Amino acid sequence: MIFAKGTILPPEQLPQVLERLPEDLIAVRSQPPLTSKVVIDACQRLLERLDRGELDGLIAQYATPQLLSALEQYRYLLRPESLEYKLSVETGGLLSVEDRPFGRTAAVPLGTLLHITAGNLDGLPAFSVVEGLLTGNVNLLKLPSGDSGLSLALLKLLTDTEPKLAPYVYVFSIPSSDRSSLQALANLSDGIVTWGGDEAIRAMRAMAPAGCKLMEWGHRLSFAYLSGEGRGEELEALAGHIIQTGGLLCSSCQVIYLDTADLDRARHFCQSFLPILERAAAQGHQTPGQAAMATLHGYEHRLELAVEGSSAEVFQGRGCSVTLCPDRALELSPLHGNVLVKCLPRNELAAALFSQRGRLQTVGLLCPPQERRELCQRLSRAGVTRITTAAHMSEPFLGECHDGEYPLRRYLRLVDVEAPL
Numbered sequence: 001m002i003f004a005k006g007t008i009l010p011p012e013q014l015p016q017v018l019e020r021l022p023e024d025l026i027a028v029r030s031q032p033p034l035t036s037k038v039v040i041d042a043c044q045r046l047l048e049r050l051d052r053g054e055l056d057g058l059i060a061q062y063a064t065p066q067l068l069s070a071l072e073q074y075r076y077l078l079r080p081e082s083l084e085y086k087l088s089v090e091t092g093g094l095l096s097v098e099d100r101p102f103g104r105t106a107a108v109p110l111g112t113l114l115h116i117t118a119g120n121l122d123g124l125p126a127f128s129v130v131e132g133l134l135t136g137n138v139n140l141l142k143l144p145s146g147d148s149g150l151s152l153a154l155l156k157l158l159t160d161t162e163p164k165l166a167p168y169v170y171v172f173s174i175p176s177s178d179r180s181s182l183q184a185l186a187n188l189s190d191g192i193v194t195w196g197g198d199e200a201i202r203a204m205r206a207m208a209p210a211g212c213k214l215m216e217w218g219h220r221l222s223f224a225y226l227s228g229e230g231r232g233e234e235l236e237a238l239a240g241h242i243i244q245t246g247g248l249l250c251s252s253c254q255v256i257y258l259d260t261a262d263l264d265r266a267r268h269f270c271q272s273f274l275p276i277l278e279r280a281a282a283q284g285h286q287t288p289g290q291a292a293m294a295t296l297h298g299y300e301h302r303l304e305l306a307v308e309g310s311s312a313e314v315f316q317g318r319g320c321s322v323t324l325c326p327d328r329a330l331e332l333s334p335l336h337g338n339v340l341v342k343c344l345p346r347n348e349l350a351a352a353l354f355s356q357r358g359r360l361q362t363v364g365l366l367c368p369p370q371e372r373r374e375l376c377q378r379l380s381r382a383g384v385t386r387i388t389t390a391a392h393m394s395e396p397f398l399g400e401c402h403d404g405e406y407p408l409r410r411y412l413r414l415v416d417v418e419a420p421l
Helices: 011-028 036-051 056-062 067-077 081-089 125-132 150-161 165-168 180-188 198-207 233-245 263-283 290-307 346-356 368-381
Strands: 003-004 006-008 098-100 103-109 110-117 137-143 168-172 191-196 213-216 220-228 255-256 311-317 320-324 338-345 360-366 386-387 412-418
Touching: 003 011, 003 150, 006 103, 011 137, 011 165, 011 180, 036 125, 036 150, 036 165, 067 081, 067 180, 067 311, 081 125, 081 137, 098 220, 125 150, 125 165, 137 165, 137 233, 150 165, 165 168, 168 213, 180 346, 191 198, 198 263, 220 233, 233 263, 233 360, 255 263, 263 311, 263 338, 290 311, 311 412, 346 368, 346 412, 360 368, 368 386
Parallel strands: 110 137, 110 191, 137 168, 191 213, 220 255, 220 360, 255 338, 320 338, 360 386
Antiparallel strands: 003 006, 003 168, 098 103, 103 412, 311 320
């Protein structure tokens, strides 16, 4: 499936679209730039159409609790006041012409952005394109494999709502193995926005032509850090997060670190946390497929530990598990309600996290109020880019950065213009 200039086309027309694309891009770049107001107004009208139920049929096909939660989160971020605040924070006033001693400095769109998006959150590809539109860029979107069709439907609805956006949006449902088509898109891009793992990022680094800006939103690892006993409602919120995200997001808790070196204390935590996690699994409205996935991943995890001769202890629950590990490495959990627990005293945070410093993202911090400032400082210096409460590890915040950077700032370039004497 291809979406070009507001029209959905069959895959067979990919060669013709790619052949015409350079001419189309030049035509757009020869016109006055797209303003953020046009995009913001279009998003407002899109939300109104969603409220009228124009995508209810499609959403119903994929209406998992995670999808509905994600849609509600991104709906909030598409409101006019949210987008205006995002522009203000992330561009820092760059969109207005600034006077300089030599003349003026203006921010202009980078040009053409190629978005290589991940498939771990429905609707994310569409939101990435909206960010590109806010900064006036033409957007070439490669859909992830297995995409539900929600992103394409949202973008089609958006361009139908505001036809001025149609020349700025192209969507390609092509496999990653089609390197020829991907290279053709990369060669036309001024920036490549890559969401995905190490392999995807390495592939796009190899494809990026000289002078093309590469913006990597790679896979990240997140964890919870618990100092003290933790209040009941905090632990319940953490358990709910683990079940709801299934460990599949960059912000999902993979490991629960305890601010102690005492394994007996950690064992007691696992025994007390497991019933909380079980309740969250029972209340999480898992589909039969999700429950089966949790069981299979847990069973596979236990088999791997047995084969390795690991001394890790597995506390098996119904639809979930807690594994007490003797090491301190930050790693991916067994996923789907199966979480790891490790001891990590606060004075050893930097050493334990050093090998993953470029991959760290969110920490769900559970601690007494008087310890929060110190632990935030330690975690920040260790390399994390986001510190939240346990309940909000995967919640988007208005005005927040993305992996330590502002995306919109990266999608602009500055032009210095000297004033003639």
